[in-house]
Amino acid sequence: MKIDADVLDVIRSARCAGPALYLGGQLEDSLYRRVNLTLAAVGGKWNRWKSGHFFPVEAADAVAGLLAEGEVTTDAERGYFPTPPALVDEILDLADIQAGQEVLEPSAGTGAMAQRIADRGGVVDCVELDPGRAEAIRSRSFAREVIVADFLALPVSARYDRVVMNPPFAKQVDILHVRRALRWVRPEGLLVAIMFAGLTFRTNALAADFRSQVREARGTIHPLPDHWFGPVRTVVTVIPVRPPLPAPTGRRSGEVARAEQNPSQEGLF
Known part of the structure; x- marks a missing residue:
């Protein structure tokens, strides 16, 4: 997904503190949804009690790639649909x-x-x-x-x-x-x-x-x-997943081999 310029501007101006990223000020609803979708694609989860997005790694490292490339792959693009x-x-x-x-x-x-x-x-x-x-x-x-x-x-x-x-x-x-x-x-x-x-x-x-x-x-x-x-x-x-069929053994195996060499042979089966 190509990231909109206004979304990139918001993320660039955000404050990173360890695994947390704090957005600056109140965002208009549509812009916030696009920012949240972008951050979620790289592992960011909104924590309402701490008023920030938290990542499993350093927040600055998590967003560095998307800021450099201007693109991110969303869960929907990966075909990821969690099991209800x-x-x-x-x-x-x-x-x-x-x-x-x-x-x-x-x-x-x-x-x-x-x-x-x-x-x-x-x-x-x-x-x-x-x-x-x-x-x-x-x-x-x-x-x-x-x-x-x-x-x-x-x-x-x-x-x-x-x-x-x-x-x-x-x-x-x-x-x-x-x-x-x-x-x-x-x-x-x-x-x-x-x-x-x-x-x-x-x-x-x-x-x-x-x-x-x-x-x-x-x-x-x-x-x-x-x-x-x-x-x-x-x-x-x-x-x-069924077990493989056992290979023919003994006299029967020899008969099958001879039959393959001489398909017209009668009485094998």
């Missing part, structure tokens, strides 16, 4: 979280789902790209591990019983996130993801191949009510 609290338990019921299970939440946001996973006895690890949101999870001490990273760039480790996720939606990146997340699930495990409803009707190869992948895994895709994410239509996708 009332929806979390429905999602976790689908995931069938059991005490002691190891659970991964990639793109964890501020930990709305991860907190409830821990409440149910799950051992939860989180991945979150935004340092401010990751710090919000760490500060509540319910996650075993919190990794600040782009989930798509992390080395895969298939060690989780469950993956529960609400990935970014923009430009079909949710499909890429879910496909990668499936590689983190142990055989007999389960993935449950909130996704953009476009995957159900788009005809491009990425969406069509993903639908085929869900069918082959005997998974499901169900629409969510429209009110959960405002104008953004969403679905919940449930994908079981």
Whole structure:
């Protein structure tokens, strides 16, 4: 998002004191909303009691980049839509979280789902790209591990019983996130993801191949009510991870090999 000149002027004239940024004087409503949106995009949260925006790092460092570049990426542009609290338990019921299970939440946001996973006895690890949101999870001490990273760039480790996720939606990146997340699930495990409803009707190869992948895994895709994410239509996708089929062994294996060399051979099956 290109930042308006008047918004930049307000932020330049603000006073930074450690993690706090204090705006100078009373702003007109429209201007304040644009300033608040800009500061929120770099982790600033308004504290009405202290009358300032507070960041997980030094405020001056947090706003230095946007002042230099005149641009910022908002949550909406990233496709970030936090999971409404009332929806979390429905999602976790689908995931069938059991005490002691190891659970991964990639793109964890501020930990709305991860907190409830821990409440149910799950051992939860989180991945979150935004340092401010990751710090919000760490500060509540319910996650075993919190990794600040782009989930798509992390080395895969298939060690989780469950993956529960609400990935970014923009430009079909949710499909890429879910496909990668499936590689983190142990055989007999389960993935449950909130996704953009476009995957159900788009005809491009990425969406069509993903639908085929869900069918082959005997998974499901169900629409969510429209009110959960405002104008953004969403679905919940449930994908079981099945163990690989055992390789043929013994005499049967030899018969299959001979059949491949001589397809006309009779009596093998």
